Amino acid sequence: MSMAAMTAVVLGASGMLGGAICRRLIEDGHKVVGVSRRKPREPLPIPYLSIDLLDPADCRAKAAELSDVTHIFYAGRAPHGEGGNESVEDNLAMLVNAVEAVSAAAPGLRHVNLMHGTKYYGNHLGPYKTPAEEDDPRPGVPNFYYDQQDWISALDVPWSWSVVRPPLVFDFTPGKPRNLVSVVAAYAEIMRELGRPFSFPGTEVAYDCLAECALASHVARAAVWMAGEPAAANQAFNITNGDIFRWSTLWPRFAAYFGLEVGPPLGISLAETMPAHAPVWDHIVAKHDIAPTPYSDIALWDYGDYVFAPTYDIIADTTKARRAGFHDVVKSDRMFTDLFDRYRAARLIP
Known part of the structure; x- marks a missing residue:
């Protein structure tokens, strides 16, 4: 109809x-x-x-x-x-x-x-x-x-x-750093450049909690x-993507996408530790000849802390929408890799 x-x-x-x-x-x-x-x-x-x-x-x-x-x-x-x-x-x-x-x-x-x-x-x-x-x-x-x-x-x-x-809602948002997709991508590339493992920034408890998001x-x-x-x-x-996940499940998939080794959860604040790496990001931009995006426009580290901080499950029931007739779903791990692909295609990340 x-x-x-x-x-x-x-x-x-x-x-x-x-x-x-x-x-x-x-x-x-x-x-x-x-x-x-x-x-x-x-x-x-x-x-x-x-x-x-x-x-x-x-x-x-x-x-x-x-x-x-x-x-x-x-x-x-x-x-x-x-x-x-x-x-x-x-x-x-x-x-x-x-x-x-x-x-x-x-x-x-x-x-x-x-x-x-x-x-x-x-x-x-x-x-x-x-x-x-x-x-x-x-x-x-x-x-x-x-x-x-x-x-x-x-x-x-x-x-x-x-x-x-x-x-939490994600998308391809060039120039808007309040997006976990570009936060994770920038974090991954900086860890690569520093020769460090790709470790979940939050705590071990947060790493294993249930979470959800939406495209x-x-x-x-x-x-x-x-x-x-x-x-x-x-x-x-x-309205969510329709699935739930643990960061401990998604993180190794992120690591595989970026070709990095997974390290143990760090329990750190990105907002406190990552601003010092602005020169590293500038080096990455020059090294890979990608779009010269300012460090402040690629990742809002405060937002990363906000997303990775909860040490409890965050889940909403979506059966009411399905019973009323909305049946669309999105696979969250595929959503992330598709969005990483879009950032790569736009030459915003290596």
Whole structure:
């Protein structure tokens, strides 16, 4: 059964997931407008609007160009760090301003999809109930996910909503270092150049915990499915690749890809130990004649620490989405090697 045509606006279109949603919508033949503070590094063949989502007047003025919109995909974020302390007030205001402006301008609006994550369950705070299910109790800490979902679910409107909750999401993101794919690749090449084994940076306990992730295009496919599927209306869904793994299983496969020997887990902080190796990266770039990417643009070491730190399982139950009709899966180890291949093909890593 073919999905009804959408005229979609994607808010946060310059981000990893916003861009992936734009590409998915284009591939499916829908009309798309991207909204972001600044134009993406590699814009897609769609119109873009620059809107300050914290400014209600700017939202209302620019929304006049969006009168034919039927679907909103909201992947916007206020600026934040790795610690999970994202501004509840700013993130709620951005959503409210955007949705109120577009819904007032677009009488044919049918659905609003929100991009959240499995931090909803407090998986960044410490051990929690796993596998996490969509109706699990919220931990007693502030999180803009709760405020956004509570606001949109309380509206008395003719359109429906849905929420995507992915775990760690990865993709090919040249120039954006907050990506485990380029972090691992840069780490591997630096260890090679230093003549050291390829060792998991985290602890032995973290090495053996269960983990999961999601490919950006997979999450985007799920978001578009939710927006067009009546069975998904007014609900939240966990969306992962569909498999789980241990770093102790994936790490030797990474080592094999890069042709390195695996060493024992180190229990170190990448953010503390890796910045000193910037000259090594510059040497690697020159030695292999790859694209001259600045060290700060290839790997965000703080993010690597964040991903490898948990000493407890991080798993979300995805049966709710499958029961509603979303059956796509991605093999996570294959996802990583495919993305490494893309970085190599772009001459960003040796």
